[in-house]
Amino acid sequence: MSQSATDNTAYNPHRIFFTGFMGCGKTTWGRKLAAHLGYEFIDLDHALEEKVGMRIAEYFSSFGEDAFRKLESAMLKETDYPEKVIVSTGGGLPCFFDNMDWMNNHGKTLYVKLSPKTLADRLENSKTVRPVLQGKKGDELVDFITGKLAEREGFYMQAQYIIEGISLSVEALEAALYK
Ligand SMILES: Nc1ncnc2c1ncn2[C@@H]1O[C@H](COP(=O)(O)OP(=O)(O)OP(=O)(O)O)[C@@H](O)[C@H]1O
Numbered sequence: 487m488s489q490s491a492t493d494n495t496a497y498n499p500h501r502i503f504f505t506g507f508m509g510c511g512k513t514t515w516g517r518k519l520a521a522h523l524g525y526e527f528i529d530l531d532h533a534l535e536e537k538v539g540m541r542i543a544e545y546f547s548s549f550g551e552d553a554f555r556k557l558e559s560a561m562l563k564e565t566d567y568p569e570k571v572i573v574s575t576g577g578g579l580p581c582f583f584d585n586m587d588w589m590n591n592h593g594k595t596l597y598v599k600l601s602p603k604t605l606a607d608r609l610e611n612s613k614t615v616r617p618v619l620q621g622k623k624g625d626e627l628v629d630f631i632t633g634k635l636a637e638r639e640g641f642y643m644q645a646q647y648i649i650e651g652i653s654l655s656v657e658a659l660e661a662a663l664y665k
Pocket residue numbers: 506507508509510511512513514515531574575576577608609611612613616651652653654
């Protein structure tokens with residue numbers, strides 16, 4: 487097969503993976519940037535939920551985290567991406583298997599970076615059930631995020647682009663990704 491921009495096995499600079507901890511804004515800002523650029527938008531968490539016909543929290547409790555991690559890696563690598571697309575990834579996805587290398591070899595990668603305290607504030611107010619957090623609140627939630635982020639940041643920092651998530655705008659994202 488010849489290599490083209492639409493070839494899923496080739497590097498494509500118009501395929502942009504948003505990565506970062508739960509609640510950093512990948513879905514919110516991925517969708518906004520896609521609308522601004524006229525790109526398609528895919529949220530891999532949502533795509534997985536559609537494929538299995540259940541919410542992620544339900545999948546975790548029915549089949550366990552290992553099964554979830556295998557499935558999200560397969561979704562990442564087997565999704566038929568449109569030519570120009572922003573892909574919002576699950577918060578844990580870059581930290582399992584060779585997923586981060588795969589993203590770096592198949593498109594641009596962006597890490598949306600936020601402090602544990604800001605993440606905790608957002609996650610505490612979010613209605614989405616995130617099974618990894620197991621209903622933690624307050625200081626317990628901040629401590630948990632601090633530890634988990636320390637484990638994960640080595641993976642997120644392998645992204646080609648890193649942006650502070652505190653005062654994001656589509657203009658700032660566009661400037662960072664197309665400078
Ligand atoms: N710049 C911002 N200022 C304030 N709140 C924000 C901002 N960006 C996103 N949020 C809020 O933070 C919460 C988490 O955002 P979002 O769902 O986009 O994160 P995510 O990175 O996709 O998380 P997950 O990995 O769990 O899917 C949402 O309630 C969203 O409205």
